[in-house]
Amino acid sequence: MLRYTVNRVLLMIPTLLGVAVLVFFLLRIVPGDVVEIKLRGDGGNVSQETIEMERKRLGLDKPFVSQFGDWMIGMAKLDLGKSMWTERPVVEEIAVRLELSLQVALMATLIAVLLAVPMGTMAALFRDTWIDYVVRIVTIGGLSIPSFWFGMLIMLTLLAFFNWLPPITFTPIYVDPIANLTQLIWPAMAVGYRYCAVVARMIRSSLLEVLNEDYIRTARAKGVYEKLVISRHALRNALLPAITVIGLEFTFLIGGLVVTEQVFNLNGIGQLFVQSISRNDFTLIQGMVMLIAAFYVFVNLLIDLLYAVFDPRIRYDT
């Protein structure tokens, strides 16, 4: 297991390097640059000389290869550089938003898993009964309704019926847990509903498949208690594909909640991503792409390792 893990970690390096090359050079193909937007985006009467000086100051006048080299050297020192828009360290720009995005992702995952596992299991065990129908209606609703729209419904409902809205600025959970949860529970619910629907349907179909397997029939024939058959033999195996979905959904939530963040006015990574793209803030985009790529690679590794925990047949050392 250790050897496998080390190998996988080492494989992350060329993967991330490939991502770095792709994101760096693709960004340079995009027309426009941050200096134009910063100095002329609001109609500024700025001379070309000033534009060129600012480009030089930000290092945008250097050849691409040289810029890439500088970035790679910085990365090796764990320095992602400075945002070309704010000129603050990229790490600082990301860190202030990552806390919120991570918390929403974790809360949404928690909501999704806590609801999806019992819902999916019940739907499979009581297939084609009213319980199954209810779960199917709820989950199809979750898949059909975009999270941001559900978020808007939540906000408008709170406003129309209670004349109340959650706090508009972020308070860290360690500063004021109540204020923090009061703000973040709503987006977590909006996102968690869709997330829950995906996972519940996956568990239902997977469990239905597993329940028809020979080893389940054997267990039942041996007289194993039904609860044990379900929890120890069936569900454990049925969860394997669900784990993959949960992992990938979680990673997506880190940077992919753009519209939901806008609806709830959340200062998260998704909004920062869109802003930095619209401003051509290359260093910040690069930093965020690398962060999200690293998350994906890491979570994938974690999923693979979890497979071994849930499925005794999987042994990476052999």
Added chain:
Amino acid sequence: MTTTRRTALKGLAGAFALGAGGVHWDVAQAQPAAVKRGGTLNFAISAEAPHYDPHASDTYATLHLAAPFYSTLLRFNLAKFPAVEGDLVQSWTVAPDLMTYTFKLLPDVKFHSGDTLTSADVKATYDRLRNPPQGVVSTRKATFSDIGTIETPDPLTVVFKMKAVNAAMLEHFASPWNTIYAAKDLATDPASPRTKINGTGPFTFVEHVKGSHVAGKKNDNYFKKGLPYLDGWKGIFTLQAAAMLNAVQGGQVLGEFRGISPAERDRLVQTMGDKIRIEESSWTLNLLVCFNVDKKPFDDVRVRKALLLAIDRWGGSTGLSRISTLRSVGGVVRPGSPFATPEAELVKLPGFSKNIAASRAEAKKLLADAGHPNLKFTLWNRNLAMPYTPAGIFLVDQWRQIGVEVEHKQSDTGAYLATMNAGNHDVAIDFSNLFMDDTSLGLAKYLSVSRAPENRSRSKDEQLDKLFDDHMRERDPEKRKALIRAFEKRLFEQAYQQPLLWWHRIVPTHKVLMGWQMSPSHNLGAQLEGVWLNA
């Protein structure tokens, strides 16, 4: 506390007046009888500025964030806009030849750091504005290029000696972007105002949580005794209109000071009833139709003129004003402002006739004469919903009515600017963002591209350049007005570019918010010193 104020250029007469007119200004007199002190104002800012330095910025986002921390020499008196009044100065004189401006500063003005403001700080600030050192950006370098020297005969006197007459110089001294910095800070690091705030304004800096909010608290040493009324304020970044509207409706913010659309206004009025106050004004912003004269067939004045003639601005104004922030029909100067062309004269200019059927018939003839009866081209536009998208759709429809086929391409600001700056566009919707009506700003965009890189038509016209220069040096208001008319006539006859419609500003505030003043520019009135909460 006393200071003086005077009108500077309601006409140019004020600019010749010597000595400070001497209107006594007293906070106790100026404030309403029932003013309440204290409280924290939460308001929405719908964009986040990249830094804190107004010298290097043209976006209102910088001012809505930084203006409460700073002071300027002069400022616009919003109740009598475009009159100017003193902010840091108690009096000023302008030489009859407009070549010398002398400012007497208020005594005992303190920076937030505790240092006393002197004329050296003003000199250092204006030196930075007109001649920024290496690594510092001043987007107002050209504006102050007419300043020859800045002298500081004593700690409270600053004398600006001009190299050439700039008839609008006093307005430029009142620009909200010319925030005064401490000479000591600039000597240590000329770029420091980008990241550090040390002003003399009514509020001191508390925090800026990136992407979330910026906050200020009352400056107890503010030089205008009795001000500000608020204990503090928090500007909350609400980048999406829907989130901002919800926040206003839910009372999380008490206003948004840039402007909203008519539909957003209607929603707030409908849902909030008498709790919301709506103030409206014409706006110092316009959208322009801009032809790239370097590209065929737009190098042909007949084609350009035909396309302008096809636009029914008067009808468009009625329709677009219901769904967007576009409203007023006007020439190169904001409609309703002192130098604006009256409607009776405007309708005689190409593109402004009210007889749209006749105009379109003429347009078709011009296109046929030019050999382009079935013209096709791409209209480049910014992908901002308000008001760029409706403006683009409107133009496509207008040109379709004379048989022209247009592809409407909208892109992000970066790609949009890059396309226009590289001259890759056929026709574009450009914009003009001003903070005042004076034509020294407003007309500059139409100068030859060698002088004005922001001229996206890429036109070169010596006649226009000369008319502009003459009007800049002209001291007689009537003669200046005549030069502006001649400039406008020449510009529209050559049809390089032309304002489509001027924007209309709609600002929502809760009725508990008092003392905030509406103006035609969202860049003005951001200091918040006179704002108070009636709660």
